[in-house]
Amino acid sequence: MFGLNKIIPVEPNFNFLGLRRNFLIVSVIAILISIGLLSIKGLNLGIDFKGGTLIEVSTKNTSIGELREILSSSYSDVSLQEFGSENIILIRLQNKSNQESIETVNSVKSLIQDKVVEFRRSEFVGPTISSELLFRGFQAVSFALIAILIYIWLRFEWQFGFGAVVALTHDVLFTLGLLSILNIEFSLATIAAILTIAGYSINDTVVIFDRVRENLRKYKKLELVDLFNLSVNNTLSRTIMTSLTTLLALVSLFIFGGEVIRPFALTMIIGVIIGTYSSVFIAVPTLLIFKFRPQDEDD
């Protein structure tokens, strides 16, 4: 019909593996920077994981400065932020104990009552809960990685599982590093985003690995580097196509989905790009460490 797919050659023949050393250096540097950032700067933890109180209000003819003035006279640790539009303001407070927080919400509300049109939401997470949520988040991510590793191991050879997990760990660390540098809030939704990125990235990797396995059977004499290159090229248009449609949906979510969902959408956009990159430039080259040949295959 329109035939725009002709832009991508039907049988592309890019030498992806030839570039592997350059990209490996790029990735290693990125990961080192990410680890450095995570240990020095850390993540911008939201109240889910830090505990505290959050109140979202819509105001009438009141500037954020006015509200800040009213509240900072009573609270030293209050922070205010415009949220999507000028008259929607997010108020954050750190609280020590559970009891204190309940009182805080009430007193904040009464202090700014007459400046506010609507209290859109209020959230409070106690210190015990926030540490539990953090623990469970880590648990979910680690179990997911292990389960995926086991699945790939069963379906492919263990070398593939290794390659996939190297790529996944790369994606998670890289994404966390970017979250840290961009100061994007790390919340429960971010954990969901990271797990989805893991799912997406592995999805991408599996499609290429599937082709590697098939080609290992088909071309028994081909050099491994060439065989891997061929496999990446075979699946290239699919890789690009799926990333683009996913990114289209995510960009739409980022722009139109509302303020609350924006950090999630942004994290996913970052993750999808990194995940696509890593499938081609990390997962596949990792397989080169192993000297496996078709005779290892089970058919």
Added chain:
Amino acid sequence: MKNYPIWKSLTVLSLVLLGIIFAIPSIIYDENSENWFLKNKINLGLDLQGGSYLLLEVQLDVLYKEELENFADSVRLISRDNATKIEKIVIEENEVIVTFTDNNKIKEIRDSFFQMYRGVTLKINNNKLNIKLNDEYKKIIQDSAIKQSLEIVRKRIDESGTKEPLIQRSGKKRILLQLPGVKDPERIKDLLGKTAKLTFHIVDDENTSALQNNLTPFGKIIVSDIYDENIKYLLEKRSVVGGENLVDAKGSFDQTEGHAVSFRFDTEGAQKFGKVTTNNIGKRMAVLLDGVVITAPRINSAITGGSGIITGNFNAQEAADLAVLLRAGALPAPLEIVEERSVGAGLGADSIAAGQIAAIIGMVLVCVFMILIYGIFGALANISLIVNLFIIISLLGTIGATLTLPGIAGIVLTIGMAVDANVLIFERIKEESSKQKKIYQIVKNGFDRAMSTILDANITTLIAAVLLFAFGSGPIRGFSITLSLGVIASMFTALMLTNFLVYLYLSFANKKELNL
């Protein structure tokens, strides 16, 4: 249709039809419909419809401490019966250590104690008796406290007039509350913030030196006034009668005292109350709520009717709420709010609107893109994509899943990822067409070859989604549900519906060549 069995067409078409039909209730979304069919709609999560989520923790430590004090009191009584003197009693975190002046009757004391509290760990060490609150004993206390608390919380919430609350145990010592439509949970929090332990005690106004020196004689307690901490009362520790003997309580208005709570005792309570008031005319009777005195009127005459009023500086709402608390009964231990999330209806409506726009625009973008790239085949994939969306909605509706804001994000994400299976198939068909001449063979090979890749790729995503559900909480679960359903639905639509549509197209267009 050529090369396509009729039974397969019928299966695909009927599944598609079911998917569309069962999406109708959620699309119409008649909130109050009682119609059996229209009731199968998506439940909106609190973040979309507005409401409050509260997580309460039962303060078990208070109960353990109480039980340890009971141990100490019982040991005192038992040793008195056994004519043994106690040198000292030390209450520690998990045990009571009683030191006797001699160890002549320590075994008898231990045995009588064990009769009263089976399950505790008792150890004798010369003239010391260790009473330990062990883990099994704690678990019994814990379970019964949570059960009781759940019941009381349910009663209180019901009395407050909240519609369709969800109240359930969460983990070992927590209670989870979902209150749809409750915009401002302050009143609910007030209702739950009180233990509401009501007791009546005789006031000792004679022993004035005890109050002055702040020394509590055995069998007495010193408590403060609810309105002024500096006003102290010396009361008999033993209560005359307690809230558990109440059968009714309601807010009332008294000409001289203002708003009050009138109450009625059951037969047992009325008898006890009658007896004590008869014997103590002229003394004062303190009404204690959660350890503070609300009021302490003088007993002018015997009260044998079994009913009375509690006065205080109440306003109408306070009197009504106190009545609710008294009717529902006392909590075994205080509840602490450890997590709270409240969303106003305005934000919820905004989120739904934004989610819908994002979904529609994402959908249009993906559809346009697919047509640009794959032409007529892209259009076929788009039909699958739309049906896919219907199936997700109908599955959510029929299993009664709750749609949350992250859930909407999951749907939008699925729109982008769902075409993946179609893309895999089309790319395979493209490859096959360079090796084959027969058009149906090309299509068949394309689908067959793509199948295992599609399965592998989607199962890994499903693993991530299932683990998200298992370890995630609240809103995250909503996301994992829509993501899982989306993945499952997209496998069906790609492998069956797109397949069907491609064959349908080929047989009608009578193509000799694929222009993919």
